[in-house]
Amino acid sequence: MTKISTQLSAVHERIRAACQAHDRPDGAVALLAVSKTFGADAVQEAFEAGQIEFGENYIQEAVEKITTLQHLPLVWHCIGPIQSNKTRLVAEHFDWVHTVDRLKIAQRLSEQRPPALPPLQVCIQVNVDGGPTKSGVPPEDALALAQAVAGLPRLRLRGLMCIPEPAPDFDAACQVFKRAKDLFETLKAQGLKLDTLSIGMSADLEAAIASGSTLVRVGTAIFGARH
Ligand SMILES: *Cc1c(COP(=O)(O)O)cnc(C)c1O
Secondary structure (H helix, E strand, O other): OOOHHHHHHHHHHHHHHHHHHHOOOOOOOEEEEEOOOOOHHEEEEEHHOOEEEEEEHHHHHHHHHHHHOOOOOOEEOOOOOOOOOHOOOOOOOOHEEEEOOOOHHHHHHHHHHHOOOOEEEEEEEEOOOOOOOOOOHHHHHHHHHHHHHHHHOEEEEEEEEEOOOOOOOOOHHHHHHHHHHHHHHHHHHOOOOOEEEEEEOOOOOOHHHHOOOOOEEOOOHHHHHOE
């Protein structure tokens, strides 16, 4: 086994153990492999070990990898900040976007999504811990943005995504993730059809799974330290 396939198995085992420990059914939590800064060869290796879904932060770097690997049946998620001048690249190359936090960006993505492709799958990024400089819509504005996004023709709203500050321990991480989970349930109770709560990374995926994550975004634990 290669190093990537060994580490991928270890992450699957962590997810399985966390699901068991926190009464989540098997298969309730999907794994997104975050391949930013790693080359197409690393993605290919993870694919050969069974990984299909990949997350990228830097649009230009991602588009190169996506193009190089277009012969493989991969699913690409944009998890980095999106400037207005990058929406067309995202709309043309990605399957998912986790980082929509402004209606203007969502409108551009919808207008620029090529008609031949399925709708772009979207999560709204929410700033649950209130960091003033971070991206993400404030929780109190999430419902209005979600309703507007749900009405755009070439987008399909799937859920919420959060990147809280690293927490000192498991309980502190759960407290912050619970705000995301509560908001997710509130939006569903308002009639939005959501199935994706994108929370949890290498260091805190257990706390995220305990709190209701349906998708963990894991880079370092699969590919190693970033260069
Ligand atoms: C880099 C990144 C990750 C992966 O982080 P690791 O700690 O390496 O698992 C997850 N989500 C986002 C938004 C990222 O930018």
